[in-house]
Amino acid sequence: MWRDNLRGIFNIALKDIKTYYLKPPAVSWGIVFPITWILAFYLRHPGDFKELVPGMIGLTILFSTTAAEAVVLNFELRLGTLERLLLAPIGVAAVLLGKVLGGVIFGLLMTTIITTLSVIVLGLHPNIFYLILIILSSLFVFSSLGAFLCVIVKEVFEAQTLLNLPRFLMIFLSGVVYPVSKMPLVLRYFSYLLPLTYTIDGLRRSFSTDLNKMVLLDFIILIIFFILSVLPAIKLLSRKFE
Amino acid sequence: MDKEVVIQVSGLTKCYGEIVAVDHINFEVNKGEVFGFLGPNGAGKTTTIRMLTGLSKPTEGDALILGLSIKTKITEIKKHIGVVPEISNLYDELSALDNLIFMAQLYGVPKGLARKRAQELLKAFRLFERKDSLFRTFSRGMKRALTIAAALVHDPEILFLDEPTVGLDVVAARSLRNLIANLRHQGKTIFLTTHYLEEADLLCDRVAILVKGRILAIDKPLNLKAKTDKKSLEEAFMKITGLEPEILAIEKGK
Numbered sequence: 001m002w003r004d005n006l007r008g009i010f011n012i013a014l015k016d017i018k019t020y021y022l023k024p025p026a027v028s029w030g031i032v033f034p035i036t037w038i039l040a041f042y043l044r045h046p047g048d049f050k051e052l053v054p055g056m057i058g059l060t061i062l063f064s065t066t067a068a069e070a071v072v073l074n075f076e077l078r079l080g081t082l083e084r085l086l087l088a089p090i091g092v093a094a095v096l097l098g099k100v101l102g103g104v105i106f107g108l109l110m111t112t113i114i115t116t117l118s119v120i121v122l123g124l125h126p127n128i129f130y131l132i133l134i135i136l137s138s139l140f141v142f143s144s145l146g147a148f149l150c151v152i153v154k155e156v157f158e159a160q161t162l163l164n165l166p167r168f169l170m171i172f173l174s175g176v177v178y179p180v181s182k183m184p185l186v187l188r189y190f191s192y193l194l195p196l197t198y199t200i201d202g203l204r205r206s207f208s209t210d211l212n213k214m215v216l217l218d219f220i221i222l223i224i225f226f227i228l229s230v231l232p233a234i235k236l237l238s239r240k241f242e
Numbered sequence: 243m244d245k246e247v248v249i250q251v252s253g254l255t256k257c258y259g260e261i262v263a264v265d266h267i268n269f270e271v272n273k274g275e276v277f278g279f280l281g282p283n284g285a286g287k288t289t290t291i292r293m294l295t296g297l298s299k300p301t302e303g304d305a306l307i308l309g310l311s312i313k314t315k316i317t318e319i320k321k322h323i324g325v326v327p328e329i330s331n332l333y334d335e336l337s338a339l340d341n342l343i344f345m346a347q348l349y350g351v352p353k354g355l356a357r358k359r360a361q362e363l364l365k366a367f368r369l370f371e372r373k374d375s376l377f378r379t380f381s382r383g384m385k386r387a388l389t390i391a392a393a394l395v396h397d398p399e400i401l402f403l404d405e406p407t408v409g410l411d412v413v414a415a416r417s418l419r420n421l422i423a424n425l426r427h428q429g430k431t432i433f434l435t436t437h438y439l440e441e442a443d444l445l446c447d448r449v450a451i452l453v454k455g456r457i458l459a460i461d462k463p464l465n466l467k468a469k470t471d472k473k474s475l476e477e478a479f480m481k482i483t484g485l486e487p488e489i490l491a492i493e494k495g496k
Binding site for chain 2: 001004007008011012015018019020079080081083084085086087088089090091241242
C-alpha cells in the first residue's frame with residue numbers, strides 16, 4: 001500500500017512538472033517576479049545588495065511553489081483528470097502529496113538557480129546545511145499552502161485571488177525588504193503568524209557569519225506550518241469524494 | 243458448471259442529503275460477461291459506478307469485486323479494474339503515448355513494460371500514427387478510444403464503461419462497439435452503462451434496468467423482450483419503466 005502511494009506521489013509530481021511547471025508562465029512567475037521585485041526595491045533604496053539576497057530567495061520559494069500549485073487541483077477537478085488519478089490504486093493523500101511534491105521540485109529548481117547565482121556573483125559563504133534545511137522546509141510549506149488554498153475554493157480564479165492576499169501580506173510583513181525587528185509592535189506580532197517570516201529569518205541566519213542555533217527553531221516552526229497546511233488540505237480534498 | 247461471480251452487489255445505497263440516488267440495489271455480474279446497466283438520465287447509473295470504483299462511498303450496503311469489499315479493500319480492487327468515465331479525462335498537455343505510460347506507472351507497471359503495453363494498445367486502437375500528438379488535438383472519437391486504452395493499460399480483469407459512445411458520431415460509435423466486442427472475446431468482464439438501448443441489445447449478455455435508483459428488472463435482452471412481448475429492447479424498457487404511456491401520449495399529441 002505505502003509503496004503504491006509513494007510511486008503515485010513520485011509519478012504525479014513528475015507529470016505535473018512536465019504539464020504545468022516547465023512552462024513560460026510558471027517560470028516567469030517563479031523566477032522573474034522575485035528578481036524584478038528585489039531589483040525595483042534596490043534601485044529605490046540602493047545599499048548592500050547582499051542584504052536583499054535572503055528576501056530574493058524567500059520570494060523565489062514563495063512564488064515558484066505557488067505558481068501553479070494554487071490552481072492545478074481545481075483545474076484538474078474541473079477537467080476530471082483528478083478523478084482519473086483517484087481511479088488508480090493510490091489514496092487521496094498520495095494524490096495531494098504528489099501535487100505538493102511537484103511544486104516543491106519546481107521550486108527547488110528555481111531556488112537553486114537564484115541561490116547559486118547569488119552565492120557565486122556576490123561571493124557569499126552560507127552555511128550550506130542550514131540553507132538547505134530552511135529552503136526545503138519552506139518549499140514544502142508554501143507548496144502545501146497553495147494546495148490548501150486551492151481545495152477550500154471551487155473555482156480556479158478564486159484560488160489565485162485568495163492566494164494573493166497572504167502572498168502580498170508576507171512580502172511586506174515578513175522581513176523580505178524591511179526587517180521585522182524595525183516594525184511597530186503590532187505588525188511584528190502579526191508577522192510571527194506568517195511562515196515567510198521564518199523562511200527569511202532562517203535564510204538570513206544561514207548567510208550570517210555569527211550563526212546561531214535559532215535557525216533550527218525556524219526550521220521546526222516551518223515544519224509545523226507544513227503540517228497545518230497539508231493535513232487540512234488532504235481532509236478537504238477527501239471530502240470532495242465522499 | 244457454476245458461473246464465477248466477479249461483482250456482487252448487496253443493498254448498495256447512496257444518499258445525498260434527502261435525495262436517494264441509489265436505493266438498496268442488488269445484482270451479480272459473472273466473469274466474462276458484458277453486463278449492461280440501463281436507465282434514463284439521473285437513474286443512478288454513474289453513482290453506482292462511482293461507488294464500485296472507489297470514487298464515492300456508499301451510504302449503506304456493500305459490493306464485493308473479485309471477492310473484495312469496496313468498503314475495506316478498494317485500493318486492492320483498483321489494481322484489477324479499469325474505468326472509462328463518461329468524460330474522456332486524460333491530460334491535454336501530454337501525448338497519447340505519454341498519457342498511457344503515465345497511467346500504467348500509476349498502476350505500478352514498470353516503465354519498460356508500460357511503454358511496450360502503451361504501444362501495443364495504440365496499435366490495437368489504431369492510434370499509433372498519432373502516438374506523439376497531444377491529447378487535446380484528438381477528435382472526440384479518438385479521445386474516447388484513448389481513454390479506453392488508458393483503462394486497459396494495466397491489463398484489468400474488469401472494465402467499467404460509463405456511457406462509452408455518448409456524443410460520438412455513427413462511425414466512431416460503431417468502431418467503439420467493435421472494440422468492446424473484441425474485449426469481451428479476450429475474456430474481459432465489462433460493466434457498461436448506457437442509455438442507448440440498441441447498443442445494449444447488441445453488446446450485452448444481461449442488462450439491469452434502473453429507474454430512480456432502483457433496479458426494476460435484470461435479465462438477458464432476449465428474455466426481457468419475450469416477457470414484455472415487445473420486439474425491441476427499447477420497447478421492453480419503456481414498458482418495464484412505465485414510460486410507455488407517456489410516449490404514447492406524446493405520439494397522440496402529434
